[in-house]
Amino acid sequence: MDLSADLSTGERIKVLRESRGLSRAVLAQLCNRGPDWLKKIESGERDLTNHGLLLRLAAALQIHDLSVITGHDDGPAATVPLGRLNHPGMPGIWSAVMQRTMVPRSASAFDPSIIQGRVDQSWNLWHTSQHNRTEVSALLPDLIRDAEAAVRALDGAGRRAALVALSDVYRLTGQATAYVAPAELAWVVADRALSAAQDADQPAAIAAAAWNMGNILRETSYPEEALRVVNEAADLLRPHLDGSPDDWRGIYGALQLHAAVTAAREGREGDAWRYWGKGDQVAKSLPANYVHPSTVFGRANVDFHEISVATDLWKSAKALGLADDIDPDIMPSVERRARLWVEVARGHLQRGERTAALKIMQMAQEIGAETVSYTPSARHVTAELWRTAPRAMRKEAGELAEKVGVSTG
Template sequence: MDIPEELATDDSELKTGERLRALRESRGLSRPVLAGMCGRGPDWLKKIETGERELTSHPLLLRLAAALQVADLSVITGTDTPAAAATAVPLGRLSHPGMPDIWSAVMTRSLVPAASGPADPASLQGRVDQTWRMWHTSTHNRTEVGALLPDLIRDGEHAVRALDGEQRRRAQVALSDIYRLTGQATAYVAPAELAWVVADRALAAAQAADQPAAIAAASWNLGNILRETSYPEEALRVVEEAAALIRPHLDGAPEDWRGIYGALQLHAAVTFARDGREGDAWRYWKKGDQIAKSLPAGYVHPSTVFGRANVDFHAVSVATDLKKSQKAIGLADDIDPDVMPSVERRARLWVEVARGHLQRGDRTAALHVMQMAQRIGAETVAYTPSARSVAADLWRSAPRALRPEAAALAVKVGIATA
């Protein structure tokens, strides 16, 4: 982002609080919004901006920089502040205050064994499973999961280094899950280099464990990153190879092995749809549909949430990506969203429906649906580019009578309205 004109020159007269206020206002952020992104209240930020309180916490300084999309801390503190010298903040397409701690855990991986004993693989996997559940059930999943990830990453790495044999393979599976979860929680907020490191480590750990289901899950994660960075053909190759790897093991395999296989089919369906390849998109969606029918009615894969409801949700996504808005909205009308246990996935469904309404030019319906999505999953909407794009479109072009509501939505999503 651009630096405000008043900060573009080396003005040593400006204090930290004055710099913060100028940066915040230039981003169109209110005090409550910026303070909330740092896990603090608006009074805390007001006292810093007015000079009543000094900003002495380096972690909080990093969180403010990430939230304001400032890569150089000296822009906030002034060039004469020693703590700010040569300090850069890693930034993704969006910002989240938890990113610096996750960056540190991933990018400063220790090669020296820790003094404490390694985590028990079963206990480690239990913590990972619990964190996945938090990801799918919390309305502030990035913040809550992001707070747990640094310790999980370090404990997983330590277990893999310290254990051997079957215990080490189980730890590798848990570590692969940890890095997959990291990829989900930092999507769009992680710098490109971290996103690729995380995806590669998830796949490498799964391959070291020699466990087909873990390899397939890590490939599903890598496919997401490839697709979102405009490499659709590479994404398809990865998920198709993973599906071919796990396919021979499906007979008699645990339900979750078929669950991840089904998730790979839906991944391919959406990738084809975004490329405008309608026949291929629906062909792969039907493969996922058949897998869902072969599983118990209430089955849900723990991380991808593949199951009957997710197959139906993906039908809406495929239709929307193919610009078949009437079909997408009709499909959504037949869905009971409450059968989906994932808050994150329910919010994304309504974003897809809002996109469909926008394709038809119905901004009133799109605004109503986006308000629902934001209430269901605040951080899902705030940190998903497609959702932010819909909110920005509504803010710019909502009917006159609905502009106050569209502006309020834009503020909640974190889009500047000033």
């Protein structure tokens, strides 16, 4: 993009933000700041002289050279690191996804129910292990190859069942490789999950794959497309809900919560609470102890999302008040419990309560080490705590940063 030399730093940031379809609230959140801070930067009311914040803005805007933002190119280029996080499980998953064979195998070697059982067990591992990425990533290459082979080898009802299992495998792959997969793999995985579900012609599988696609769209700064996909999936599933299995209503509720978080991150408060309310009504229609096997939708997850929505809307007092009334142990997902405490820590940080935020983040890391290490919002909170912690807490903040893998250099 050619930017006029007459533009100020704030004006450049605004142009770049709008060209990427980012709202002010979303870009500010990626920098661990509030939307008012960014508004003042863009309007020129506040100067941006902090080099660390400049780097964060550049990375969030996917700008490789700081001079694009500052307009000053009279010195050496200031390169911005844009690389994704690394995980040792990626090469095996990449090989299974991107180098799939076209050679069919004997149909007698595959029972779709067995493959589906392996997928279900892997989803359970994802939600119960402290090291879920590492353990699930070790299982995925064989699961991907076997589910692909089953689809090619079978026909009729067996093939449709295998397609549902394959869609589930790719949804799990999307979860396990989030924030570590190259963009091309993330999109291939999301598309294959949706295509397999559509080929199976199974509404609940299509809705679940759309929920997964919505995650990719939201995290790559396409919030309107994310909302469109999950709303279309909800419309597709709604006519089938009367008399349907609980899991069909569970994924319908998960779509509503997904939309609530997407709207909240865009600063659309009314829409966010409207979607959350729909999810709340779905949870009330299900058994009190119901939990969806992959999205963990249920009463506890609805309550957890209420905190997330409040935090994303910068309603920290409301978020922390809600957190006081929640028993986190009722959530069977270790991954979701860890993310809850990250949201609570974000709420404390928004209020300038750094000591409380540090203690909460330490607890989140103990509950779900890999969830914290591989979730951008958790890493942002950790980095901010290391940078701003009170002198008495610097050692603890540094130890947390080291465990999470956040550079303190």
